[in-house]
Amino acid sequence: MTEITTEKARIGAPSAQPFIDGFTEEGESLSPINAAASKAPLAGEAVKSHSHGGGVGIPDSSRAGRLTSYTLADFKPLTGLEEDWRFTPLKRLRGLHSEVLSGTAPTVTVSGPDRVTVETVARGDKRIGSAGIPEDRVSANAWENFSEATVITVPAEFEADTEVNVVITGQDTAAAAQHIVIVAEKFSKAVVVLDHQGSAVVSENVEIVVEDGATLTVITLQEWNDDAVHASSQQAKIGRDAKFKHVMVSLGGDLVRVTPSARFTGPGGEAEMFGLYFADAGQHLEQRLFVDHAVANCKSNVLYKGALQGRNAHAVWVGDVLIRKEAEGTDTYEANRNLLLTDGARADSVPNLEIETGLIEGAGHASATGRLDDEHLFYLMARGIPEDVARRLVVRGFLHEIIQQIKVPALEERLTDAVERELALTEN
Amino acid sequence: MSTLEIKDLHVSIDTEQGTKEILKGVSLTIKTGQTHAIMGPNGSGKSTLASTIAGHPRYNVTGGSITLDGEDVLAMSVDERARAGVFLAMQYPVEVPGVSMTNFLRTAKTAIDGEAPKLRTWTKEVKDAMQKLRIDADFAQRNVNEGFSGGEKKRVEILQLELFKPKFAILDETDSGLDVDALKVVSEGVNRAHAEGNMGTLLITHYTRILRYIKPDFVHVFVDGQVVEEGGPELADRLEEEGYDRYATGAGAATIAAAQA
Numbered sequence: 270m271t272e273i274t275t276e277k278a279r280i281g282a283p284s285a286q287p288f289i290d291g292f293t294e295e296g297e298s299l300s301p302i303n304a305a306a307s308k309a310p311l312a313g314e315a316v317k318s319h320s321h322g323g324g325v326g327i328p329d330s331s332r333a334g335r336l337t338s339y340t341l342a343d344f345k346p347l348t349g350l351e352e353d354w355r356f357t358p359l360k361r362l363r364g365l366h367s368e369v370l371s372g373t374a375p376t377v378t379v380s381g382p383d384r385v386t387v388e389t390v391a392r393g394d395k396r397i398g399s400a401g402i403p404e405d406r407v408s409a410n411a412w413e414n415f416s417e418a419t420v421i422t423v424p425a426e427f428e429a430d431t432e433v434n435v436v437i438t439g440q441d442t443a444a445a446a447q448h449i450v451i452v453a454e455k456f457s458k459a460v461v462v463l464d465h466q467g468s469a470v471v472s473e474n475v476e477i478v479v480e481d482g483a484t485l486t487v488i489t490l491q492e493w494n495d496d497a498v499h500a501s502s503q504q505a506k507i508g509r510d511a512k513f514k515h516v517m518v519s520l521g522g523d524l525v526r527v528t529p530s531a532r533f534t535g536p537g538g539e540a541e542m543f544g545l546y547f548a549d550a551g552q553h554l555e556q557r558l559f560v561d562h563a564v565a566n567c568k569s570n571v572l573y574k575g576a577l578q579g580r581n582a583h584a585v586w587v588g589d590v591l592i593r594k595e596a597e598g599t600d601t602y603e604a605n606r607n608l609l610l611t612d613g614a615r616a617d618s619v620p621n622l623e624i625e626t627g628l629i630e631g632a633g634h635a636s637a638t639g640r641l642d643d644e645h646l647f648y649l650m651a652r653g654i655p656e657d658v659a660r661r662l663v664v665r666g667f668l669h670e671i672i673q674q675i676k677v678p679a680l681e682e683r684l685t686d687a688v689e690r691e692l693a694l695t696e697n
Numbered sequence: 698m699s700t701l702e703i704k705d706l707h708v709s710i711d712t713e714q715g716t717k718e719i720l721k722g723v724s725l726t727i728k729t730g731q732t733h734a735i736m737g738p739n740g741s742g743k744s745t746l747a748s749t750i751a752g753h754p755r756y757n758v759t760g761g762s763i764t765l766d767g768e769d770v771l772a773m774s775v776d777e778r779a780r781a782g783v784f785l786a787m788q789y790p791v792e793v794p795g796v797s798m799t800n801f802l803r804t805a806k807t808a809i810d811g812e813a814p815k816l817r818t819w820t821k822e823v824k825d826a827m828q829k830l831r832i833d834a835d836f837a838q839r840n841v842n843e844g845f846s847g848g849e850k851k852r853v854e855i856l857q858l859e860l861f862k863p864k865f866a867i868l869d870e871t872d873s874g875l876d877v878d879a880l881k882v883v884s885e886g887v888n889r890a891h892a893e894g895n896m897g898t899l900l901i902t903h904y905t906r907i908l909r910y911i912k913p914d915f916v917h918v919f920v921d922g923q924v925v926e927e928g929g930p931e932l933a934d935r936l937e938e939e940g941y942d943r944y945a946t947g948a949g950a951a952t953i954a955a956a957q958a
């Protein structure tokens with residue numbers, strides 16, 4: 270890739286230094302902040318009743334200081350100037366931030382191993398609120414308006430040998446709210462696929478509980494129709510020695526904004542977060558993720574890759590990684606790579622790494638946006654491969670690194686085909 | 698019988714300091730069955746000649762011509778040249794992330810032949826060719842050149858030469874970075890391809906070492922963008938002893954001895 274912008278940092282600093290010298294790249298925020306709010310990243314009842322995560326003395330720029338609340342009214346109406354909305358065209362949200370979300374929620378159909386339970390529950394169910402608190406107005410609006418939730422539970426010690434398929438099909442385009450809870454109980458193992466299709470205008474909260482020792486993969490596919498508008502907050506709470514893998518794929522929809530988060534609540538946890546997006550002319554695909562290293566000795570690895578083509582194709586990637594004071598022994602790396610296939614497309618890429626302790630294994634980030642590398646194309650063409658085929662080979666290869674993380678063959682094939690269809694559009 | 702004809706070729710590149718002329722009138726005719734060695738010091742323009750024949754966009758042809766059996770090569774795109782039968786084994790093959798060797802080889806073969814090779818025979822052909830070049834079978838699953846050592850990259854270039862069966866092979870310092878064993882293996886590959894009788898070879902090298910394994914019919918000495926002397930294989934022997942010094946036109950011309958040090 271010909272790199273237009275790039276920044277890279279890798280800190281391996283198991284020293285006693287309380288902060289790291291000379292780490293001054295753009296996107297960094299290293300103030301030793303926020304001892305007060307750095308307790309419990311998410312703590313059930315206590316937080317529910319005291320819903321503001323923020324407080325006095327917490328700089329706005331710190332991810333730890335962000336307002337969290339179950340109550341819509343706690344969030345001010347959006348102006349578009351807010352840090353976390355500055356890239357989003359609010360006009361195209363179709364009321365997700367401003368209207369009562371009373372439309373019909375997309376239908377949810379779940380299939381999978383028998384022992385995985387699927388329940389439709391009312392708002393009062395005790396599992397609701399077990400992994401997530403809205404962090405923005407659109408998410409809070411969904412929380413305030415959803416009427417029933419789907420709860421999927423992988424029972425303790427059960428190892429699912431086939432994936433759990435959750436097909437979420439949009440019904441119409443009246444603004445709606447959706448709520449899904451996924452619980453992987455202790456020492457269970459499963460792959461859950463959230464497969465978003467059809468036309469919808471929906472704000473969705475997905476709560477993910479990965480209990481101690483569990484291994485859970487959540488794959489969220491946004492293959493919406495062209496007119497869909499979708500905001501999805503997907504918050505995972507990761508227990509002791511638990512492994513969580515999140516794979517996000519956004520291909521379809523007019524505006525899709527996915528905000529996944531992974532919060533460690535016990536030592537020994539691992540989170541891998543992968544993303545693939547392919548933005549066409551006029552499409553806005555936004556992904557903002559948050560990894561909260563709140564406890565010691567956890568690992569996280571983030572890689573998002575995107576391809577963009579056509580006029581006003583817009584992709585946004587913001588990666589917030591917070592290593593709190595108590596998160597000694599953290600090892601984290603995050604990277605975002607974008608490939609601009611045509612003029613007129615735009616990718617914004619902002620890695621934010623906040624480090625409050627020097628006692629870590631490593632922390633780094635990288636971000637690069639570029640065009641197809643002429644030398645790659647030359648090599649392939651010098652072997653007789655026509656330019657259009659060569660371009661496709663390279664882009665397919667670039668994105669395949671994410672697809673191969675899915676490890677569900679049928680799904681990998683489906684997404685490979687979907688990418689192929691996107692690429693076929695480039696030539697027109 | 699085919700002919701690749703280079704006539705009075707002038708090539709320049711755009712640098713930050715402005716346009717720089719690198720090839721200053723090169724003429725060369727290669728016929729099927731012949732092996733021509735081009736020898737010259739660092740920076741004399743050998744790779745420029747090779748890349749220009751292949752059509753690398755960095756090089757601007759400001760004069761002269763290249764034809765293949767009378768067809769204007771300079772008017773062809775890079776991929777058209779390859780399909781017309783020109784193959785460049787590169788001095789520094791690039792890594793192409795995300796594209797597997799298997800997929801790449803099949804796609805290229807399909808493009809060159811105009812139809813997909815029969816899967817069964819193709820797979821076997823690739824396997825055999827890899828074996829002969831002592832390339833591990835698992836390289837087929839790896840991405841093109843990714844993480845290959847310098848020597849492995851060169852073997853993979855020759856693998857392609859054997860599989861694609863070009864009319865003209867241009868080997869740009871295929872010998873550099875190879876130990877003696879690898880040099881033999883790679884030379885044998887070139888000789889096998891040559892023995893099929895449908896290929897002409899332009900062998901670019903800095904050292905005479907490879908000429909012990911691949912016998913040139915003609916040797917051209919290249920200095921400062923021009924052919925300064927031509928002869929038979931005996932010219933290579935003389936260069937071995939005397940170096941490029943006697944052609945030195947100024948600073949920058951190195952000797953073989955110095956280069957080998």
Ligand SMILES: Nc1ncnc2c1ncn2[C@@H]1O[C@H](COP(=O)(O)OP(=O)(O)OP(=O)(O)O)[C@@H](O)[C@H]1O
Nearest residue numbers: 710712719737738739740741742743744745746903
């Ligand atoms: N992209 C470039 N920018 C600036 N100068 C270049 C560029 N490419 C080639 N040159 C210059 O052109 C001249 C010829 O280079 P070339 O690579 O063709 O030489 P060579 O004979 O292949 O050398 P070597 O034996 O080192 O491979 C050199 O002076 C080189 O510095």
Ligand SMILES: [Mg+2]
Nearest residue numbers: 743744788870
């Ligand atoms: Mg060279």
